[in-house]
Amino acid sequence: MADIGExxxxxxxxxxxxxSPVHDAGMMRRALEYAGMFGITVISxxxxMSLSGKGVMNEGYESTRLGMHGIPPFSEEVCISRDIILCKYIGTPLHIAHVSTKGSVELIRQAKAAGVNVTAEATPHHFTLTDVEIGKEFSxxxxxxxxxxxxxDVDAIIEGLKDGTIDAIASDHAPHAPEEKEVEFDQAPNGIIGLETSLGLVATYLVKPGHLTWNEVARKMSAAPAKILRAPGGDLRAGAIADITIVNPKAAWTVKVDKFYSKSRNSPYDGWKLQGKVKYTILGGEVSFEG
Ligand SMILES: [Zn+2]
Structure with missing residues (x-):
């Protein structure tokens, strides 16, 4: 375990x-106990991994059809169950990262109803894409x-975002150099960049169809993450830290990976037409980005 106190x-x-997920329940117990002493959240x-095995995509019809090793949904759900049970006894705030399955949403919903100190997040790719896309180009x-x-699962995540089971939306931003990703699907590293597309995807796929209001978006992308991390921010009251994003909800744009500010290009959204764009980012009271 890391030196949590220091x-x-x-x-x-x-x-x-x-x-590097913790497979040892005793280790997770101690991590929760120590984190609890210092009043910080454990993000799981x-x-x-014993259930994920050599899996490279979701285990199901598509992985069988494509002859690929699958990662079953219960690889995630077994671990969430364990962490929720530990959290129930220890009480340290537990945050579940990147929820991806219907079963996970249900487990978190039940835990919250039972008063367990758990929060959760979802990523834009888990509510806009499915495993059906993989077989098209093996990108x-x-x-x-x-x-x-x-x-x-996508429908369940959207439902979880709507009813408050899922508190936050996180980009899960994971840059990789082109040469790392330009290999066979089996060999490629996990992850995509999400920073520059997250707001547009949320606006187009959650706000436009009426799943979330802009107030709920502000909560899930700003106020809730700040609260979960006990970090300043997510607040527009006088005296609050002026870290602010100003959005044009009507701006239509097309994702072009070669126009990204990021040096990485590993995004599956190239060519997607989105509505809703960041106009300004203000950091510590100063404009740090103008779109
Ligand atoms: Zn992760």
């Missing part, structure tokens, strides 16, 4: 096992972990 003293606002990348920009799931 990390908190030097400014850490949370701890996570993202990238919920995945049981490695569709390879992420947790993997893209099915339409049923």
């Amino acid at each position: 990390m908190v003293q030097t400014g850490a606002v949370a701890v996570t096992d993202d990238g 990348h919920a995945e049981d 490695t920009n569709l390879k992420m972990n947790p993997p893209l799931r099915t339409q049923e």
